[in-house]
Amino acid sequence: MPLCFFASDLHGEPSRxxxxxxxxxxxxxxxxxxxxxxxxxxxxxxxGYDDFFMDFLLPGFLSLKESMGKEYPLVLLxxxxxxxxxxxxxxxxxxxxxxxxxxxxxKHEFRGFTFYGYAYIPPTPFRLKDWExxxxxxxxxxxxxxxxxxxxxxxxxxxxxxxTIQADLExxxxxxxxSKVIMLFHSPPYDTHLDRAGxxxxxxxxxxxxxxxxxxxxxxxxxxxxxxxxxxxxxxxSTRITGHxxxxxxxxxxxxxxxxxxxxxxxxxxxxxxxxxxxxII
Numbered sequence: 104m105p106l107c108f109f110a111s112d113l114h115g116e117p118s119r120x121x122x123x124x125x126x127x128x129x130x131x132x133x134x135x136x137x138x139x140x141x142x143x144x145x146x147x148x149x150x151g152y153d154d155f156f157m158d159f160l161l162p163g164f165l166s167l168k169e170s171m172g173k174e175y176p177l178v179l180l181x182x183x184x185x186x187x188x189x190x191x192x193x194x195x196x197x198x199x200x201x202x203x204x205x206x207x208x209x210k211h212e213f214r215g216f217t218f219y220g221y222a223y224i225p226p227t228p229f230r231l232k233d234w235e236x237x238x239x240x241x242x243x244x245x246x247x248x249x250x251x252x253x254x255x256x257x258x259x260x261x262x263x264x265x266x267t268i269q270a271d272l273e274x275x276x277x278x279x280x281x282s283k284v285i286m287l288f289h290s291p292p293y294d295t296h297l298d299r300a301g302x303x304x305x306x307x308x309x310x311x312x313x314x315x316x317x318x319x320x321x322x323x324x325x326x327x328x329x330x331x332x333x334x335x336x337x338x339x340x341s342t343r344i345t346g347h348x349x350x351x352x353x354x355x356x357x358x359x360x361x362x363x364x365x366x367x368x369x370x371x372x373x374x375x376x377x378x379x380x381x382x383x384i385i
Contacts, residue, residue, distance in 0.1 A: 105133030105214050108176075109370040111289070111336025111360040114185065115143030115155050122367040122385045124167050127176060132371075134213065135176045137203075138336040138360060139183025139222055139234075139289035142190060156193050164202045177213055178203035181222040183289040183336065187256035188233035206287055208275055216331075216374050217284045219275060223268055224290035224337060225318050230254050232263075234289065239269045239320050246307040269320035281330040285374055291335040292322035296347035297359040301340045325352045332356045332377055334370075339363035348382055356380065 108127065113119045127135060143155050152158040168175045180203055182191060194205050204211055206220025223236040226243035232253030241264065243249045250263050268290075276284075291297035298317025305312045316338065325333055332355065339361045342348045348370075349358040356377045362368035362384070372380040 105216070105374065106130065107134040107136060107285075107372050107374060108132045109136045109138065109334050109358065109360050109372070110367065111138030111334075112140040112183065112339060112362070113137070113367070114140050115160075116365070117151065117159060118365075119367040120160065120163060123369065124163060126367075126369060126383075126385065127167060128171065130371075131171070131174050132176050134218075135178045136218070136285075136287050136334060137178070137180035138287055138334055139181050140185045140336060141180065141182065142186045144185035156190065161193075161197055161202065165200060168200075168202055177211075179206045179211060179218050179220065179287060180204075181207045181220040181287055181289060182234060183222060184224050184227065184229070184231065184234040186234070187231065189256035191257070208271070210275075210279075215283060217279075218287060219284060219330075220287045221268075221272065221275060222289050223271065225268065225316070225320075226250055227316075231256070233257065236263070236271065237267045238318050239267055239323075241265075244313055244316070245310045246312060267320065268318055269323070272320060272324045276328065281328045283374070284330040284332075286325075286330045286333040288318075288321060288333060288335050289337050290321055291317040291338055291341070291359055292325055292333070292352060292357060293317040293319045294322065295352065295357065296345040296350045297335050297341055297357060298338050299341040299344045300338055301344065322352070325355045325357060329354050332358065332372070332374060335359050336361040349380060 207222045210219045225238040226247040294315045300316045302312045340363045367385045
C-alpha cells in the first residue's frame with residue numbers, strides 16, 4: 104500500500120517546505136498531499152524571495168524530482184482561501200513538468216485508491232473570496248462577509264450567489280463508490296475537533312459567535328458518503344484547543360494537518376491501514 108504524507112497551511116514559510124522536502128527524501132513516500140494555503144499571505148510577510156513561487160517553491164520541487172528520479176512521489180495539491188486564485192494558473196502550468204498534479208475539483212486514481220480535491224470553504228470575515236462558497240444555503244455567520252460582497256483576484260466565471268459547497272460535492276463525486284477514496288479538502292467539517300476556532304466569548308451585534316467554523320456540507324458529505332479518509336486544514340488553532348488532530352466521523356478517518364506553531368505539521372499514513380496514522384511536528 105502507498106505511504107502518504109499530508110501537510111497543509113504552510114503559508115509560504117521556507118523552513119516548513121525545507122523540512123518537508125528533507126522528509127520526503129528520507130522516507131520516500133509514494134504520495135504527498137498538500138491541502139492549501141501554500142503561498143505567503145498578508146502584508147509584511149518576508150520569505151526572502153521576490154517571487155516565492157518561481158524563485159523557491161517550483162525550483163524546490165523540480166530539484167527534488169530530479170534528485171529522486173523514479174522514487175519521486177505523486178504530489179497532489181489544492182489551494183486555500185489565503186492563496187489568490189490569480190496564482191492558480193502557475194500551479195496548473197507547472198503540471199507539465201510532472202512536478203505535481205493540481206487536484207481541485209478533480210480526481211486521480213493511484214494504486215487502487217482514488218483521490219479527490221476540493222478547495223472551497225464557507226464564508227469568512229476576510230475580504231478575499233476566491234476560494235469561498237456558500238455552504239448549504241445563502242447564509243453567512245455573524246461577522247462573516249458574503250461571497251457576493253467580497254473581492255476577487257480573478258473574476259468568477261459563474262454566478263456565485265447560487266453556488267454551494269453542497270452542490271459542488273455532489274457534482275464532483277456523482278454516484279461514485281467512496282469506500283477507497285481519500286478526500287483532500289481545505290475546509291474542515293463543521294462541529295468537530297478539526298474546526299474549533301479561537302472565538303470564545305466573542306459577540307457581534309449581541310450575537311455570540313459560533314466557535315465551530317467548518318463546513319456543514321462537508322460534514323454531511325462525510326456522514327452520508329463515507330469516504331475512507333478525509334484530509335483538512337484551514338483552522339490552525341483547532342488542535343491546540345481541542346487536543347485532537349483527527350477523529351472518526353462514522354467510519355471515516357478525518358484529519359487536520361493545520362498547525363499554529365512555526366514548525367511543520369506532517370501527517371503520515373497508509374490508506375490500507377488508516378488506524379496506524381501518525382503525525383510529526385518537525
